[in-house]
Amino acid sequence: MQISINANRCEPSPMRKFHPYAVEAEKQGKKIYHLNIGQPDLPTPQAYFDAVRSFDRKTLAYAESPGMPVLIDAVRGYYHELGVDLEPNDVLITTGGSEALLMTCLSILDPYTEVIIPEPYYPNYTTFVHAAGGVIRALPTNPWEGYRYAKRERIESLITKNTRAILITNPGNPTGVVLDQAEMRMITDIAKEHNLYLICDEVYREFCYDDKFGVPTMAHFRDIDENLVIIDSASKRFSACGARVGCVVTRNKELQAALLKFCQSRLSVATIDQIGAAALYSVGQDFFRQSKEEYRRRRNTVVSRLRQIPGVVVEEPMGAFYLMASLPVDDTDKFQYWLLEHFDYQGDTVMFAPGAPFYETPGKGINEVRIAYVLKQADLERAMDVLAAGISEYQRQVMHLTPAAADEPSKSR
Amino acid sequence: MQISINANRCEPSPMRKFHPYAVEAEKQGKKIYHLNIGQPDLPTPQAYFDAVRSFDRKTLAYAESPGMPVLIDAVRGYYHELGVDLEPNDVLITTGGSEALLMTCLSILDPYTEVIIPEPYYPNYTTFVHAAGGVIRALPTNPWEGYRYAKRERIESLITKNTRAILITNPGNPTGVVLDQAEMRMITDIAKEHNLYLICDEVYREFCYDDKFGVPTMAHFRDIDENLVIIDSASKRFSACGARVGCVVTRNKELQAALLKFCQSRLSVATIDQIGAAALYSVGQDFFRQSKEEYRRRRNTVVSRLRQIPGVVVEEPMGAFYLMASLPVDDTDKFQYWLLEHFDYQGDTVMFAPGAPFYETPGKGINEVRIAYVLKQADLERAMDVLAAGISEYQRQVMHLTPAAADEPSKSR
Numbered sequence: 001m002q003i004s005i006n007a008n009r010c011e012p013s014p015m016r017k018f019h020p021y022a023v024e025a026e027k028q029g030k031k032i033y034h035l036n037i038g039q040p041d042l043p044t045p046q047a048y049f050d051a052v053r054s055f056d057r058k059t060l061a062y063a064e065s066p067g068m069p070v071l072i073d074a075v076r077g078y079y080h081e082l083g084v085d086l087e088p089n090d091v092l093i094t095t096g097g098s099e100a101l102l103m104t105c106l107s108i109l110d111p112y113t114e115v116i117i118p119e120p121y122y123p124n125y126t127t128f129v130h131a132a133g134g135v136i137r138a139l140p141t142n143p144w145e146g147y148r149y150a151k152r153e154r155i156e157s158l159i160t161k162n163t164r165a166i167l168i169t170n171p172g173n174p175t176g177v178v179l180d181q182a183e184m185r186m187i188t189d190i191a192k193e194h195n196l197y198l199i200c201d202e203v204y205r206e207f208c209y210d211d212k213f214g215v216p217t218m219a220h221f222r223d224i225d226e227n228l229v230i231i232d233s234a235s236k237r238f239s240a241c242g243a244r245v246g247c248v249v250t251r252n253k254e255l256q257a258a259l260l261k262f263c264q265s266r267l268s269v270a271t272i273d274q275i276g277a278a279a280l281y282s283v284g285q286d287f288f289r290q291s292k293e294e295y296r297r298r299r300n301t302v303v304s305r306l307r308q309i310p311g312v313v314v315e316e317p318m319g320a321f322y323l324m325a326s327l328p329v330d331d332t333d334k335f336q337y338w339l340l341e342h343f344d345y346q347g348d349t350v351m352f353a354p355g356a357p358f359y360e361t362p363g364k365g366i367n368e369v370r371i372a373y374v375l376k377q378a379d380l381e382r383a384m385d386v387l388a389a390g391i392s393e394y395q396r397q398v399m400h401l402t403p404a405a406a407d408e409p410s411k412s413r
Numbered sequence: 414m415q416i417s418i419n420a421n422r423c424e425p426s427p428m429r430k431f432h433p434y435a436v437e438a439e440k441q442g443k444k445i446y447h448l449n450i451g452q453p454d455l456p457t458p459q460a461y462f463d464a465v466r467s468f469d470r471k472t473l474a475y476a477e478s479p480g481m482p483v484l485i486d487a488v489r490g491y492y493h494e495l496g497v498d499l500e501p502n503d504v505l506i507t508t509g510g511s512e513a514l515l516m517t518c519l520s521i522l523d524p525y526t527e528v529i530i531p532e533p534y535y536p537n538y539t540t541f542v543h544a545a546g547g548v549i550r551a552l553p554t555n556p557w558e559g560y561r562y563a564k565r566e567r568i569e570s571l572i573t574k575n576t577r578a579i580l581i582t583n584p585g586n587p588t589g590v591v592l593d594q595a596e597m598r599m600i601t602d603i604a605k606e607h608n609l610y611l612i613c614d615e616v617y618r619e620f621c622y623d624d625k626f627g628v629p630t631m632a633h634f635r636d637i638d639e640n641l642v643i644i645d646s647a648s649k650r651f652s653a654c655g656a657r658v659g660c661v662v663t664r665n666k667e668l669q670a671a672l673l674k675f676c677q678s679r680l681s682v683a684t685i686d687q688i689g690a691a692a693l694y695s696v697g698q699d700f701f702r703q704s705k706e707e708y709r710r711r712r713n714t715v716v717s718r719l720r721q722i723p724g725v726v727v728e729e730p731m732g733a734f735y736l737m738a739s740l741p742v743d744d745t746d747k748f749q750y751w752l753l754e755h756f757d758y759q760g761d762t763v764m765f766a767p768g769a770p771f772y773e774t775p776g777k778g779i780n781e782v783r784i785a786y787v788l789k790q791a792d793l794e795r796a797m798d799v800l801a802a803g804i805s806e807y808q809r810q811v812m813h814l815t816p817a818a819a820d821e822p823s824k825s826r
Contacts (some may be wrong), residue, residue, distance in 0.1 A: 001610060001639055002577065004545065007520045007671040009722045016677070043471040047582065052685065053466050058456040060655040065426070095508050095657070096678035098737070106544050111524060127678035131519050132417065133546065197414060227416055242473040242684030244508070258420040263427070265540035266511035270683045271463065271655030 009130040013358035014123060017175040021340040022351065027057065031385035032345050035371045036351040037320065038173065041289060042239040051279035052272050058335060063268040066260060067247065068324060069094025071274045074246055074281035075232075084219040090251050092259050092264075095269050097203050097233035097246040101128045103227050104248060107258040108197055109134035115166040115199075118149035118364060119323060120358030123172050127166075137303050138161070138360035143326045143368065147175035150183035154191055165197035166190070172215060173312040173371035174358050175324050176299075176317020178213050188221045188228075197255075198224060203246070205322035206288045208341075209296045225251040229398075230304035238280040239291070245277035295321045298373040300378055305384035306371075324355065328389060331367045332356075335394055345389040348382065422543040427536060427700045427770035434753040434763065443757050446503035446608075446796035448784045449764040451586065451735065455652040455704060457693075462737040464692035465616050465685050476681040479661065479673060480506025487519045488645075488660055488662075497632040505672050508682050509658035510616050510646035517642050517661060520671040521610055522547035526577040528612075531562035531777060533737060533771030535586050535614075550576070551773035556739045556781065559728035560588035563596035568603055578610035579603070583629060584617040587783035588737050591626050599654020601634045601641075610668075611637060612645040616659070617733035619701045622709045628733065638664040649734075652704070658682060658690040668781050706736050711786040711793055718797035719784075722804060735785050737768065740804060745769075745782045748807055755810075758802040761795065 015036055022032055027031040066072070071093055076086045101124075109115070111133030117125060119138040129136050137158045140148040149155075155166070167186065171178045179187070191198035201217040205237045208216065218228055233246035248259060299317060311328025329335045332354040339349050355368025373380060395401040428449055435445055484506055505594045507513040511559070514537075521529065524546030530538060532551040542549050550571045554560040562568075568579070578599065584591045592600070604611035613631040621629065631641055646659035659670060712730060719727045723743025740749045745767040752762050768781025786793060808814040 001608065001667065002521065002523075003667055004519065004521055004523050006523070006545075007674065010671075010674040010678070011673050012670065013677040013774060015675040037475075039474050041472060046472040048473065049468070055465075060457040060461065060653045061452050062654045095512075096679065099508075102679065106417065106419055108415065110415075110417050110419070124680075126676040129672060131675070131678075132419075168490070177421045195414065238576045240473045242681065246684040252414060254414065254416055257425070258416045258423075258807070259419065261423040261425055261540060262544070264426040265423070265537040265544075266509065266515065267537075268655065268657065269507075270708065272685065272689075273683050276685075326785070346520060378754070390763075413605050 006130050006133055010127045011123070011357070015353060016334060018340065018351065021337060021356070025340045025349060028224055032347045033348065033350045033375065033386060034380060035373070035375070035383055036353045038236070038372045039241060040239045040321070040374045041238065041376065042294065044240045045238060045280055045283045045287060046238055047279040048238070048243070048276040052276045055272055055275060057092065060271055063271045063274055065089065065264045065268055066272070067269060068274045068278070068400055069279040071245070071250065074278040078281050079219065079249070082215055082217055082219070084217060086249065089256055090249055092248050092256070092263055093269050093274060094246045094248055096235060096244040097126065097201065097231045100231045100246050100248040101125070101201070102231070103259050103262040104129060104199055104231070105129055105132040105134060105264060107255060112162060112164045114160060114161060116155065116158050116166045117170060117360075119176050119360050120147070120368070120370075122169060123357045125167060135162070136360050140361065141175070143313050143324065145178050147172070147324060148232070149177070150187060151177055152186055155187070157192050159196070163194070163196055165199050167199040167201070169185060169201040169204070171208055171319025172352070173204065173320050174322045176322055177319050178208050178210070178216065178319040180213070184216070184218060184221070188218065188224045191227045192224050196227065198227050199229045199231065203231065203233040203236050207292055207295055207321055208297060208319040210318055219249065227252070229255065234277045234280055238283070240277070240280060243277055245273050245274045250408055282299065295373065296390050297377060299323070300374070301377060301380050302371060302373045302384065305381065309388045321374055322367050322370055323360070324370055326367045327369055328401055329367065329370055329391060331366050331395055333366070337391050338394055338398060343393060345386045348386045350383050350386045350390065417425045419543050419546055423540045424536070424770070428766060431749060431753065431764065434750060438753045438762060442760065444501070444761045445518060445801060446761065446763045446788065446792060448788070448796055449766045451649070451785045451787060451788065452654060453649065453652045453734070453787045454789065455707065456805050458651060458696045458700060460692040460696055461651070461653055461656070465689045466718070466769070468688060473821055476684045476687055478677045478681055480504065480682060481684070481687045484658070484691040487691040492632065492634045492662070495630055495632070495757055497626055497630060499662065500619055502669055503662055505548070505661050505669070505676055506682050506687060507650060507661055509657040510614065510644050511537065513644045513646070513661040514538070515544060516672050516675040517612055517644070518542055518545040519675060520668060521577055525575060527573060527575045529568060529571050529576060529579045530773075531581060532680050532773050533560070533587050533768065533781070533783075535582060536770045538580065547577070550771050554588070554775065555677055556726050556728070556737065560585070560590050560737060562590070563592055563600060565599055565603065567713070568600070572607050575609070576609060578612050580612040580614070582614040582617070583622055584616065584732025586733050587600070587735045589733050589735055591621050591629065591732040593626070597629070597631060598632070601631065601637045604640045609640065610642055611640050612642045612644065616644065616646040616649050619650050620705055620708055620734060621711060621732040622705070632662065640665070647690045651696065651700075653693060655691055656686045658686050661722050700805045708786065710790060711788070712736070713796065714790060714793050715784060715786045718794065722801045734787055735783055737771070737781050737783055739780045740782055742780065742807055743802060743812055745778050746779070748813070750813060752803050753809055756803050757805060761799045762798050763799045763803065770811040
């Protein structure tokens, strides 16, 4: 039986392969600090659960295909606070930002058309682009430049007659890079001049740790209404990942019509989750401020502790709750297996996301990791101790970097 | 800005165009009986709401990408009752049957590959097949044969070197056709002999009104494990359409791996809805029996009343909660506009789904309608009175079929 070419071009989750090893490590009594997934530990605002519990209709019916009016209005109200006025049709509610991305790719990409994405990037972008038959053109960045990608010449050098879109995450996952106003303007100019869609995944918009960025959104650039597609989600903003409620925001009427066809084909987004999400938009600025402060402290902890580890290269990320770092090991994938199988520090070990799957370019990211700083302060500090000890021990045992290593048998897998 | 070829090949919802006319009719004070959508009015079992309300975790986190173990186990338990034993990996939880269909099409179809579907069929199939670049080959049926499609020669005559799959809905939407055992066997034989996927959308499995059918599922035919993909959903079974919880069931390991990539890319299905859906699977046989009895009564009412209207052709549907009927009017699309704009029967009018969008073949279904019998008995009876009066008046005013028509000015739009 044949599997489709596009499905074969997609990769299984790069984290999944570690799962059996993590289970085994836990069986052996090891405690694992999870820096590998972007699942925030902050409580979801009570407003969500209150709204869900107060649902009192007898029949749980389909919602409207473009989204429930109460949620569309809540989203519009939120954007209005950002200084962005949207018509109801400019917002289509989706099952998470994920569905917004898949529908956008299906709506604008033909087979062999190209999307420019700065690498390292969120690995699931690959599946969305490949599902539509598209091709990713990676815009290279480097750890020693802090992964900044907004360079006009570099971007323009990748544009071909097949290019349909530029896709950016701002603030960035996995890098934490945030664009400044001049960079945003420059990228919108490129999109406009070359008649490209600009897909801007802004789900981490509230998490910018330098006040000069404010709450950034491309939606302020009204001269690119035809080009701009914003991917948005309640997941990170409200620590409500399991609600699966996001949206796509665009003022391009033709694109709205194409997206709406896909919305209609899947009938609706979960009714109760939409009601809960609508209530979330009433929690107000205090919630955002507190979340941001918490993540800022966590970022500071992780960055300062990483910088104390000899050989680690890390720039302070300006947004989101991830960072990429280069570790002084030969291969972070191999290092992760070793941490689970052959290492513990006083009974503890640690998981991160190895860097290579965040890159399109083969061979890149092998020394890098993505760290999600989504744990409590004390847990993060402990995780950094474990990581430091792990690096040192791995260098000695597996890489034979210290004279002492010669006395010990290698435990390389 | 370019829209993708595949998005352009999809159609907007054929029902949507009537929406402004329905709003206008209601503004004029008309009451509309909705026979146009498959939204059951039966109450969702309380178990769903109880489970949702008892959710007490502080953070609404992502669920597992293949589905929550509690729900996968509930689904397996339900299949076990049907005599079908499934491994946990054989079930992937999806956001409704809709996502199960989209992921299946993306996993098995390449551009220009073909899917054989008996027509009339559920119009959203078009979007799922076209999203993957596929082509629908319609297997023709006729009202006077009761829309039965299980004819070996007709199916085999459509198979080409590009055919990848046969997609059937059993019990059928919109026709209510249910396959008997010999027909099921014959179709599985064709799939096996020609090395085709058999995608069997069984979301109406519980709604079979002749006891000889039992609760039909293709999963009993173990010799087609490699070919079979079952699309399933809690929506109709439990009158819980707004939960958006379905699943895809297959024992084909390669296909499981392909589907899992798409599951991972969208992270998870809504957490609270999965917990609610898991609880639904405990409601037991009484709930199914009562639902089926209610729909059987409704079917009997609609069929017997339709048969009293001169010129209507209708076969008694054996399953689901729809029927297709041929009406004695020139064009059911035009008739629907007229019912909303120019007609009322003591203040009431009626909506159905015009037949043409259920057909791939141009020109077919113009005299047909799909009727969803999802209203209470009294409302259905009233809707039939309104429809009968509407047909008679439309024949007189617009089609000039009676001598009296000459005295009246035409109000045709």
